[in-house]
Amino acid sequence: MIQFKDVDLVYPNGTVGLKNVNLTINDGEFVVVVGLSGAGKSTLIRSINRLVTPTSGELLVDNEDILKYRGSDLRKLRTKTGMIFQNYNLVKRSSVIKNVLAGRLGHTGTLRSIFNAYKKEDVGLAYESLKRVNIAEKIYNRADELSGGQQQRVSIARVLTQQPKYILADEPVASLDPPTSHQVMTYLRKINKEDNLTTIVNLHFIDMAMEYADRIIGMRAGEVVFDGPVSEVTEKTFEEIYGRSIREDDLRGGADQS
């Protein structure tokens, strides 16, 4: 369970990232965070694994306030929260399997990892994860030989290999075309169901949010301005979150193609 209690975040330059955020995210939920660019979606998600640190309030992950964490506590928190990025963030020159095994680094001692001496079960797990996103045949390819959609699947396999409790996905489909976007979202949804992994996804496409989310959180200027199940969301809700009428480019489209 993740709980935000009166969380504020002001960046060193004075920009307000989060303002009085109060949220509870329960285990197993699939939450989509929507909002215009600059609304604070990334800041919200990156607070949970402390890539950024809120300046006040409490942030509880499994009932522990993570804002005081440093050093090894912080690394332990991060092994629990897997992250997926807009630009996949793979080591382009390394093979797919090496990239996926990097998901185990947080669980592996420094010496063991430097000598590439991953445990047998870790290598097995990495291969299993690749199979789950249907890309096991690319195991020895260099990451930069793959298409965008394939690279994002490898990054999902990396997160699976990490065996986290939470998945944080920051605009995972923003660099992909509509059919590939749906494919990636379908995998995230499937993993959420099969492994009961709490998943938080930032998206700015409202049709995709509606299609995949259980619950939608709307953000504007660092504040949570909407929080409710998909069934309560209408076009009007989005207009309120975005503070303007809905446009063509707020939609990803291509839902029928997947």
Added chain:
Amino acid sequence: MTNEKKTITNRDVPAIYPVKTKIQVSVIFFVVLAIYLTSMTWTQSQMAGGFTGALGNMFNVMVKFFPPNTAVIPAVWGPMVETIQMAIIATTVAAILTVPLALLAAENVTTNKPLYLITRTFLNILRTIPDLVLAVIFVGLFGIGLFPGILALIIFSLGILAKLISETIEAVDMNPMEAMRASGANVFQMIWYALIPQVLPQYVSLVLYVFEINIRASVVLGLVGAGGIGLILNQQLGFYNYPNAMMIIIIIFIVVIAIEYISTKIREALI
């Protein structure tokens, strides 16, 4: 009609550089040209007889170098190998010492600003000392031999290598580092898995490049007493034994060309 259209287009197209820049560049150009011209005439008048006299003198000396004495080949083989060893040892030590220095001098890895600035400044100072000066100092300190030469080469190549590699490190894609940090990896694991694979080909290539420089530099260092073939060459020139000196120069030439060729081929294959 067409005339009018032409003037309009002319007026609408702005110059790529502002007028101020143009004037500045022209002024700098003429100042540099003036410096060249004055220094050329000044040098001419300093040399007795100018260029023509110098050329004639050079020809007279050159003749004495021929034919080269092939009999010295067996005797110079040992010092030649010493020179190569000097370059290999110096390059290897520098290549190892470079790793921590280059990491500390890369702004994206060393986020501690003072530490980064201190390392940068240290490397900049290293690079301002010419290799010959280093060799003269170390020969003075440790006496004639290979050791001062190796020491001079290590410091000289460390300056170049650490600078070039820190710049390579600063150009890497930081995204995978972020992904690994987000998955709980520590700093060593991030460097090992995200950074090293990105810089390794460049690193090997630069080390080979510095090795090439070191081969040539180690010959020159020998001239000031730092051991190897340069020392022998200097002795032969001192004894006015020009045919021997010529043979040594030819051997150096062949070895340097061969090593450069091999090293270039390897570097081409890497990048």
